[in-house]
Amino acid sequence: MPELPEVEALRDFLHQRLTGHMVERVMPVAVSVLKTYEPAPGALQGRTFTAVHRHGKFLDMEAGDLHLIVHLARAGWLRWRDSLPDDPPRPGKGPLALRLWLAGPEQGGDGGGFDLTEAGTRKSLAVYCVHDPAEVPGIARLGPDPLDDAFTPEVFAGLLRGQRHRIKGLLRDQSVIAGIGNAYSDEILHAARLSPFKVASEMTEEEIAALYEALRTTLREAVERSRGLAAGKLKSEKKTGLRVHGRKGEPCPVCGDTVREVSFSDSALQYCATCQTGGKPLADRRMSRLLK
Structure with a gap:
C-alpha cells in the first residue's frame, strides 16, 4: 500500500x-x-x-x-x-x-x-x-500530518496521552496521525527500539521522545529517497529502503538477529526481538502477547 x-x-x-x-x-x-x-x-x-x-x-x-x-x-x-x-x-x-x-x-x-x-x-x-x-x-477525519511544522513533540505527546491502545495500531490510525501504514509503522518502531505492542499510555517521556524522532526521521528519509523518481519506480524504492518490514527471516541490519513476524487475519508485522522486545519473541497470534 x-x-x-x-x-x-x-x-x-x-x-x-x-x-x-x-x-x-x-x-x-x-x-x-x-x-x-x-x-x-x-x-x-x-x-x-x-x-x-x-x-x-x-x-x-x-x-x-x-x-x-x-x-x-x-x-x-x-x-x-x-x-x-x-x-x-x-x-x-x-x-x-x-x-x-x-x-x-x-x-x-x-x-x-x-x-x-x-x-x-x-x-x-x-x-x-x-x-x-x-x-x-x-x-x-484525518489527524495531523507528521511532516507538518506544526507537528511538534508536544503535539505528538498529547496524541498518545491516556491512550490504552498499542502503539502499532495508533501509528496506523489515520484519525490520530495521517499517512502512516503497516510498513512505515514497522520501520518507525524498529528505529525507536520499541515493541509494536507497547501500550501508549505506559510509555515514558524518553520513549515518546525517541518515537517522535524516529517517526520524523524515517518518513523524511523515505521522502528524500523517493523524491524525483518516476511513478513507476516508487514501489521498488520503497521496498529497497525498508529495514525490517517484509524481511521476515533476514538478519536485522542493526544487530544481526533474525527479523520475526506476527501474522494477523489480513496483514502481518515484522520486528527485531533483540532491538525491540528485550530478546523476547512475540506470540504469533491475533491477540499477541510477549511469550512467558
Whole structure:
C-alpha cells in the first residue's frame, strides 16, 4: 500500500506534469472506483489543473473549484503515460480503473495522462470528484500530518496521552496521525527500539521522545529517497529502503538477529526481538502477547 512518502513523491511527480495543463477527458472504467457522482468526473473536461496536494494518503488534483481526489488503497497505482490511445478503453475484468487524458497539441497541450489501476479481486481504489476536499469522509477525519511544522513533540505527546491502545495500531490510525501504514509503522518502531505492542499510555517521556524522532526521521528519509523518481519506480524504492518490514527471516541490519513476524487475519508485522522486545519473541497470534 502506498503510504505518506510514496504519495508525497507522486504528488510532486504529478505537480510537475499536471499543473497548467488542461483536461481533455476523464473516463472511469471500473464501476467500483467512483465514490461520488455529482459533480461527475466529466465536469473536469476543459478545466486546467492548478495544483496537486496530499492529504495523508490521499492525492488531490485541483482544477479550479473542482478536486479530483484519489486514494490508492492496498493494490491501486497511478501509471503515467506520455501518450494514450484516443479510443476509450473497454470496461472489463482487467486492472484499469480510470483513465485521464490531457489536452493534446491540437488543443495547445502536450498530451499524455495517466491510468489508475488496481490489482487483485478486492477493489478498494477510490476516486472522488468534489468541490471541497473536506467532502471526502476519509480526509475529513484525518489527524495531523507528521511532516507538518506544526507537528511538534508536544503535539505528538498529547496524541498518545491516556491512550490504552498499542502503539502499532495508533501509528496506523489515520484519525490520530495521517499517512502512516503497516510498513512505515514497522520501520518507525524498529528505529525507536520499541515493541509494536507497547501500550501508549505506559510509555515514558524518553520513549515518546525517541518515537517522535524516529517517526520524523524515517518518513523524511523515505521522502528524500523517493523524491524525483518516476511513478513507476516508487514501489521498488520503497521496498529497497525498508529495514525490517517484509524481511521476515533476514538478519536485522542493526544487530544481526533474525527479523520475526506476527501474522494477523489480513496483514502481518515484522520486528527485531533483540532491538525491540528485550530478546523476547512475540506470540504469533491475533491477540499477541510477549511469550512467558
